[in-house]
Amino acid sequence: MNETPKIIDINGPVVKASGMGVYKVRDMVLVGDMKLIGEIISIDGDIATIQVYEETQGLKVGEKIVSTDIPLSVTLGPGIIGNIFDGIQRPLENIYEITGDFIAEGIGLLSIDKSKTWKVEMLVKTGETVTAGQVFATTQETSFIKHKILIPPNVSGEVIEALPSGEYNLEEEVLTVKDEDNKIHKLKLYHTWPVRIPRPVKYRMPISKPLVTGQRVLDVFFPIAKGGTSALPGGFGTGKTMTQHQLAKWSDADIIVYIGCGERGNEMTEVLEQFPELIDPRTGKPLMERTILIANTSNMPVAAREASIYTGITIAEYYRDMGYHVAIMADSTSRWAEALREISGRLEEMPAEEGYPAYLPSRIAQFYERAGYVETLGKEEGSITVIGAVSPPGGDFSEPVTENTKRFVSAFIGLDKNLAYIRHYPAVNYLTSYSGYTSLIKEYYDENVSPELMKLRAKMMELLSEDDKLNQIVQLVGEDVLPNDQRLLLEVAKVLKKGFLQQNAMHETDSYVPLKKQYEMLKVIDTLYDNANMAVKKQIALVKIKNDNIFEEVIKMKYDIPNENYEEKFDTLNKKIKNYYADLIAKNQEE
Template sequence: MDNRIYSINGPVVTVRNSSDFSMLEMVNVGDARLLGEVIGITGDKTTIQVYESTTGLRPGEPVYSSGSLLCAHLGPGILKNIFDGIERPLKDIAATQGAFISEGKTIPSLDENKKWNVTMKVKVGDTVKGGDIFATCPETDLIEHRSMIPVHISGVVETAVGDGEYTVTETLVKIKNDLGEVFEVKLAQDWPIRNPRPVSYRKPITLPLVTGQRVIDTLFPIAKGGAAAVPGGFGAGKTMTQHQLAKWCDADIIVYVGCGERGNEMTQVLEEFSELIDPKSGKPLLDRTVLIANTSNMPVAAREASIYTGITLAEYYRDMGYHVAIMADSTSRWAEALREISGRLEEMPAEEGFPAYLPSRISQFYERAGYIETLSGKEGSVTIIGAVSPQGADFSEPVTQNTKRFVRAFWALDKSLAYARHFPAINWNLSYSEYLDDLDRWYSQNVARDFTALRSEMVQILHEENQLMEIVKLIGSDVLPDDQKLTIEIAKVVRVGYLQQNAFHPDDTFVPFAKQYKMLKVISYLYDACKPLIQKKFPISSILNTGIFDEVIKIKYDVPNNNIALLDEYFDKIDKALSTIE
């Protein structure tokens, strides 16, 4: 049947009286063969969303069926690369087409000419199944790429090449199944981006994703395989917080999705990541990073797809046995893309114009996080950290509220903290983490038995300060008794000396758990040492005049990470300073 465009409404194109298409099928639209996806089929109308600009497209142009779903191309060469929302390599596009992406031009996602130094893991006669690793190659200096049998294939290896150099398009293994069908297996494979990749089973979450950021690791931790939201208004520091996490968290691989970000901001991200050195290995951070850049002026449908492309790449490396962290910045702009396409489809709007299926789409994304056992018996995880950009920093809007339902860590960014140069600008009164109980055993075994108790004490101090500051705002601090003034001063030590962190200081940009614990011990000791003096009616001013509070605040700078033992001297310093009070 000759399928022709009937109508065009922005990125939404319709075809009349056709039965050639299937739901979510990938199609090529128009003479320019723009990439599109079928998103609706009724009796006489097929609706297609186009992932490229439809400028110049006309009714009557042909639409070509592909017979396959919209897929990500998975294989060696993903890491160190920069893709757009539908996995087109931007570096290759820039080299061949210049600074602007031409419509309809198909460039392979992976370099089809590059030869990889492959080590084979299977031989003729081996029985294999989907998910088994059949070959490995060094993708970067940091990451070994483990090529897997596609999940729908199982059987006996009929032919297998030897170790050597091969491209992603060459057949390395032929597998014969029980029905006598023969399948060719290459280094690269395709996977539909909207379908989660299968796993053997999900494991309980018991390990933290160590970030080196004290406010996160101590107060609001996230587990490997967990999901967190970072909501905040314009200028609150969402992107910078995610940069710090990408740089320092102990994930093996980072997937950074810039979804609808400002072009200049995305350029800065790409340049920064290109220059960053991985602190753990001394190699370039890009060796274990993949970037998906989908700026706000790119076609809106591609913005909607970029999130799924990113999570599919993350799942692929998870299935190799790696721990992957995906940073999505920002899911609000992804939701706005859903709203725009929904409006063009003339669907009934729900709250604030978002489609009624917004909660299910958000849940489908965050539910793809998890700590799992792979089909080959390895352990891997995908941790999702999604930024949310509520308009006017209004956390009651639909995207933030629905995201809250599906994540267990909520790091609420506060613009007033950001303007006061308090970074990370995570508001300790609005944020929470539900992973504390899951990680309690790990803290006891790997940090200290009393770590959780110390954390609870700090949270209580901050909570009491918040209540006391309400009184101070009304009638001033002079009316407070000295024990409450002490609480306010200790809370200041916690806020400025512990929660505030300097990303540009070599010893403060990343803080190991051992130093975090010792810092908490020192602050708790200072609090306990001051209480008896207050009970003996010594004024709080005389305690502050010793200068010990300022010394404790400066611990984060004065004690290097490679000499944490210096913190033990602070207990004597506190005793010595307080003993001078008369």
């Protein structure tokens, strides 16, 4: 006779239990009299180690363990969008109604509201054959998102019963499918999926389109691609969260999944208060109509923080499978790695660099590998773009989480505390940041913006690099020793930094800039540089070349020129620059 599973050891969120030999690793269990949610992470003989996703205060040795026989899974169906979940997909608003300000132990695994009715349009009939990943019904989840209800990835066969279109709640069986083995599958408007297992796709497609963010330093200099991976590292106060807010608000993804992973409670409160009030610039409706928030603050159970990343990316994969382009903001993966470190320490595993577990690189890789541009099982095109914020202690980019993240992402957008201190936002360090996507999306930019954009980008990157070298000389010996062409380069670099790379998130016109306007702005700066350079070659005094009014007008074009019908204003500004320097050169020749 099997021994009843019982707790024999409690160490924070890590619990050991005897009599567990018949269970499987990764099974979800209910721990103790309060039925806390936990997951089996290792079994040695009949002793299992369980990580508990709730506070274990009050748990006692000898209390029973009950297995659910399923791994930690999320519920996937209509009602996810616009919701705010904790790290294991429990809706925080519902929990607040039940328990008040703090999450009480043992409230169970709540998820989306299964009693709410949805107006469902059925797309399949009795007698038809359905395949894994096929859309069998739709419902309008929000005014912007049509929720496509999918045949689960592990089900296919003949429809033996299909209910007509109508109003149903999530628990009603709307479709009955018989597979090749004559096994009957009764499908509801939702299905569950284990969070640690990536959802299958038909095949991964090559990356070829940018995630257009409206942020000039990203779109032109360090582009993020749809289906790509990007790291956003930066020390305290460099603007990681603000940059991610801008990306969530303005990027051309269909759906945003924002994971607040181990961040400070007050910072997360700001997100939770601001997001429901934000208006989506594309639809004119609340941004929450295409946003899912997962909040797991630093005072919430540490094991749930480790799971929150997987919960978020599984939900993202579900919407990708419908053919949507999803962007995930993970803020921050450093806190997630700290949760791994804490649990690893309690499990008495051998620590590696800075106390992190030896498997930290593989866990980071597994997370970022779930991004991609794919053809889904239902023959739709969809993508997941992952933008992970990293919070290195003291802004040290050589620490393990930043270093390992750098290995697995293709866009590294480093935020610089020195730029943040001089109020240059976004504080993207244009010398240490890079993007591996520029060559992959060049064709898109050539067709949709201009074939000249990438050449112009390369020229401006060279200018910034030269500016950095010259600034080091200036700090040693002063600017007066430099020849005029180099002094001009320093002045134009200032215009590029202030007028193009610096962007005001609070300004109505400057908060978001269309791609074509970004190109026109860069062209104006290039026109200024080329024409001023011609004047330098004619030996004209730099005081005359650096016309304060023209330089100031170029810097302020980001505010003064609107985002629509801007062509004429850019033409006028370009002509003004050319005419001024042509007149200057002509007068100089007369003298």
